[in-house]
Amino acid sequence: MARPSLQFLGVGREEEASYRRLLRCGATDPGQAVPDDVPADIADHLVELGIVTRTHTGALRPVPPARAVERLIERRLDRLRGELEDAAEADGIVDSLRKEREPAGAPPPVPSDAPTVQQIEGMEAVRAVIDELTFFARTESLTTNPTGIITPESADFSRPIDLRILRRGVRMRTLMAAPALDDPTTLSYLRELSAKGAEIRISHQPLERMIICDRHAALTPIDPADTSKGALLTREPGLVATLVTLFDRMWAMAQELPGQDDELLSEIERRILRALYDADKDESGARDLGISVRTYRKHVASLMTRLHAGNRFQAALLARERGWF
Structure with missing residues (x-):
């Protein structure tokens, strides 16, 4: 029976052979030096794939199987998702399905040179429009949040949309009201997005709520005081341009998202966080850093407290999401 292979996850034969060899060396003798004859290009590719890391000495260490x-699957899914989204856009399937909702004998479409404003009622319908607009965004996404608060429910709804935009390389600019700085959930989510490339600023001045995609379509609330009533969707060039100008003016007056606690991290703490993410055991992490296991565990306990993490692996994931290493 043939041995299972990683090829279906995008790992070539030579890369897999090198990764397996690194695993064997580590399993045979935890203190043994890893092979130093892995070709440089293969070593670089293994590191890029996320299944091998380099220690502070430059040695190669295999990530636990x-x-x-898991990393290979996530990488493959991200790539597949992007390909499917591009294919769906090129095929026009969304427009085709949308037409099924149009009643028979519907009036002809509004002329392209006439103002186009559509009233969207109810939060469910608004969220559907947001999902559709962002799905087709290709260059820029501009958003504001006048309350400055993102609830856990809102974060759960927004996360796949925001990450999809960033994964596609779309420039994301987000303006948040000042209360964001005092809300842990909001601040954590904003820093998560910032670590993935989003541009975020904090405004101490009143903000107008809006979402603008590709400077082509804009969504604003029907009633700014009660967003549950719905929104207005406009594709009229003059109105969209005016909203973009307003956004740029508010953006210029806002401040950058304050630096994270990483400014307070020592170099040893950064290295320990990387070790938590890559090493199987405290002993191997401490050995790589050249410190005692007791000192290593003392730093780990402190970092877990700062990150509000329930375990070591969660602490490593939270730290990585916040861009701490």
Whole structure:
């Protein structure tokens, strides 16, 4: 029976052979030096794939198998998702399906040179429009949040949309009201997005709520005081341009998202966080850093407290999401 292979996850034969060899060396003798004859290009590719890391000495260390396969799956899914989204846009399937909702004998479409404003009623319908607009965004996404608060429910709804935009390389600019700085959930989510490339600023001046995609379509509330009533969707060039100008003016007056606690991290703490993410055991992490296991565990306990993490692996994931290493 043929041995299972990583090829279906995008790992070539030579890369897999090198990764397996690194695993064997580590399993045979935890203190043994890893092979130093892995070709440089293969080593670089293994690191890029996320299944091998380099220690502070430059030595190669294999990521534990379960975590390595998880990273390969996530990488493959991200690529597949992007390909499917591009294919769906090119095929026009969304427009085709949308037409099924149009009643028979519907009036002809509004002329292209006439103002186009559509009233969207109810939060469910508004969220559907947001999802559709962002799905087709290709260059820029501009958003504001006048309350400055993102609830856990809102974060759960927004996360796949925001990450999809950033994964596609769309420039994301987000303006948040000042209360964001005092809300842990909001601040954590904003820093998560910032670590993935989003541009975020904090405004101490009143903000007008809006979402603008590709400077082509804009969504504003029907009633700014009660967003549950719905929104207005406009594709009229003059109105969209005016809203973009307003956004740029508010953006210029806002401040950058304050630096994270990483400014307070020592170099040893950064290295420990990387070790938590890559090492199987405290002993191997401490050995790589050249410190005692007791000192290593003392730093780990402190970092877990700062991150409000329930375990070591969660602490490593939270730190990575916040861009701490």
